[in-house]
Amino acid sequence: MDVVYSHVCGLDVHKKNVVACVITPQAKEIRTFSTMTEDLLSLLDWIKQHGFTHVAMESTGSYWKPIYNLLEMEGLQTLVVNAKHIKNVPGRKTDVKDAEWIAGLLRHGLLQGSFIPNREQRELRELIRYRRSLIEERAREVNRIQKVLEGANIKLSSVASDILGKSGRAMLEAMIAGETDAVVLSELAQKRLKNKKPELIKALNGLVGPHQRLMLQAQLRHIDDLDALIQQLDEEIKRRMLPFEEDLERLDSIPGVARRTAEHILAEIGTDMTQFPSAAHLCSWAGLAPGNHESAGRRKSGRTTKGNQKLRSTLVEAARSVARMKETYLSSQYHRIAARRGANRAAVAVAHRILTIVYHLLKRKQTYIELGPHFYEERKRQHVVKQAIRKLEALGLKVTVEEVIQPA
Structure with a gap:
């Protein structure tokens, strides 16, 4: 094979050490470094001394990040490659051989780097992912409160849609303070929940023990702390x-x-869509594209490909919220697919469509245009009309189509 890059370096990255293999037209050299910052700086100096222009490594967990940060600061062309794409042939496997294999593939131009955004976007991504983790943790804590209430024979969630709304929060704090009278607790209801006082009295008639009051108090305090952290992250992300x-x-x-x-x-x-060749490429990168598994002329599993799980889960969540809407193009697509393929497949299909729309909006700098809930029916109607006209013309008939205006 032809040599594409003459001076290359392959890194086999681990938690405590990194094995580096450098290949030049004159020789090949291998050294092992610790992953402490001081030793990584020594690795960087060693790479610069040899005049290397390209470096490649596996995307091993988060261990590649410290090395990538230093290489990025020096302006070196660094490829972080999916481990699945550079899997070595079966046989003896060592760290040294892995580093040699990566360097050899890079030397012949056989590696394709993963999409790594710039430093500002990476920082923003970390903040938003952390905020999402806190939101998910808050939801889990709310479920724990519900579990404690169920154990105390309190059926508040059967009457109130949000047990941590103004009414629910006031009732929980009264329970923590030692109030056990269901009638007194029901008087804390506000707004529309006041109309459900008979049901509330039944739902609040339970047996709350001292340990359950202690748990509820700790859980509410935890939720308040999470709310404060989420608010703090919201302000930083907004900036x-x-x-x-x-x-x-x-x-x-x-x-x-x-x-x-x-x-x-x-x-x-990001906002620069030139890094993705097409909308289909972006959907595949996000793990929303159908798999392609065919053998002996038979189509087998069509499971979606692996990709960016954070982005995929966010888009699927958006697709499920679309399903509860009315009179929209995306909601009609969801219900049309869900009727014959199920809710989960419909959610993935709508998530795929949302990401496709996002790609075109960012690339063309346009706003979203609503096609309406009857877009598919109208397109199918036009197809049926054209097909019928072709069949009649094939029989030697001249067809004139006139639309009948339906009376109001």
Whole structure:
């Protein structure tokens, strides 16, 4: 094979050490370094001394990040490659051989780097992913409160849609303070929940023990702490998102995509769509494209490919919120697919369509245009008409089509 790059370096990265293999036209050299910053700087000096222009390594967990940060600062062409794409042939496997294999593939131009955004976007992505983790943790803590209430024979969630709303929060704090009278607790209901006092009295008639009051108090305090952290992250993310307000508004116009969802999408894919050859390529990178598994002329599993799980889960969540909407193009697509393929496949299909729309909106700098809930029916109607005309003309008949206006 032809040599594409003459001076290359392959890195086999681990938690405690990194094995580096450098290949030049004159020789090959292998050295092992610790992953402490001081030793990584020595690795960087060693690479620069040999005049290397290209470096490649596996995307091993998060262990590649410290090395990539230093190489990026020096302006070296660094490829972080999916481990699945550089799997070595079966046989003796050592760290040295892995580093040699990576360097050999890079030397002949056989590696393709993964999409690594710039440092600012990586920082924004970390903030938004951490905020999402806190939101998920808050939801789990709310479920724990519900579990404690069920254990105390309190059926508050059967009457109130949100047990941590103003009414539910007041009732929980009264329970923690030692109030056990269901009638007194029901008097804390506000707004529309006041109309359900008879049901509330039944639901609040339970047996709350001292240990359950202690758990409820700790859980409410934990939720308050999480709310404060989420608010703090919201402010920082909003500040970093100021240059992308126009793109956020474009994405926010898509049904099912709210402000936080739009922020998450931009943090994962950025605003420059030239890094993805097509919308299909972007959907495949996000893990929303159907798999391709065919053998002996038979199509087998069509499971979606592996990809960016954070982005995929966000888009599927947006697709499920679209399903609860009415009179939209995406909701009609969801229900049309769900009727014959199931809700899960429909959610993935709509998530795929949302990401396709995002790609074109960011690339063309346009706003979302709603096609309406009857887009598919209208397109199918036109197809049926054209097909009928072709069949009649094939029989030698001249066809004139006139639309009948239906009476109001």
